[in-house]
Amino acid sequence: MAVNTGDFIKDILDSISKIDYINPQDVPNIELYMDQITTFMDNQLEASKRYPDDKILTKTMINNYTKNKLIPPPVKKKYSKEHILLLIFIYYFKNILSINDIQNLLGPITDRFFNSSNDFKLEDIYNEVFSLGEEQVNVLKQDIRDKYSTSQQTFEDVPEKDREFLKSFSFICLLSFDVYIKKQLIESLIDELPAKQAKKDKKSSEGQDK
Structure with missing residues (x-):
């Protein structure tokens, strides 16, 4: 029995609407052993x-x-709690970034804000960036609809027995290309981080010497 791709896409879009992140208030404020963390994250x-x-x-x-x-x-x-927040970041990053890239990205965050005595803490960063995801849900859903619509206009001239599979293949390729381009952009931004920090440190040092 053939899968109704339209219904499948509707189910995917509905599931995207329900995407949520781990609320910091749900992270225990007490220190946890490793077994407790793995159970918490799994749940x-x-x-x-x-x-x-x-x-x-x-x-x-x-x-x-x-x-x-x-x-x-x-x-x-x-x-x-801050360990757990970092582990949540890593959970999402590891699907698209190398360990080295994650090190370069999270290293400055950890150095400056882990167990920080400042008013601005790691939890504030977590709240800020993950709240952005909520704003992007509708944009993401429309983008998926557009890509799906485009894919359904491909391979119209092939035999019907192959058409559905090839349309699905086309849809997957469109989604994959989008991920590929964004991954390239993310990696380029990460590569620039050390140079930007070095420039900032140099400027700060020059200011102190005056």
């Missing part, structure tokens, strides 16, 4: 699993993130 992000047996976060992952300095080490085997 909170269960809806994002592709397959039921997928793991959102494992002990091995956390140990590797600490080893690669993506997150600061725990204190007496306990992780703070």
Whole structure:
């Protein structure tokens, strides 16, 4: 029985409307052991699993993130709320970025705002950037509709038995190209970060010398 692609796309768009992020208020304010963190993340992000047996976060992952300095080490085997916020960032970044890119992106954030004594904290950054996602939902949904509509206009001259598959292939290619271009842009922006910071540090140093 053929899949009704239109109904499938409608289901996808409906699911996008329900996308949410882990509210900082839902992150425990007490320090947690590793087992407690993996359970928390699995419960909170269960809806994002592709397959039921997928793991959102494992002990091995956390140990590797600490080893690669993506997150600061725990204190007496306990992780703070800020550790969890960083792990959430990593969860989303790791699907499109290399470990090295994540290091370059999160390193300055961790250095300046992890356990910061300033009024502006890591939790404030988390709130700000994830709130942007809510504003982008309708834009994203319209973009998907447009790409789907474009894909349905392709391969009209091929035999009917192949047409549906090729239209779906065309739709996937359009979505993939969009991801590819954005990934290239993200990587370019990350590559510029050290140069921008060096320039800022130089300017700050010159100001102090005067």
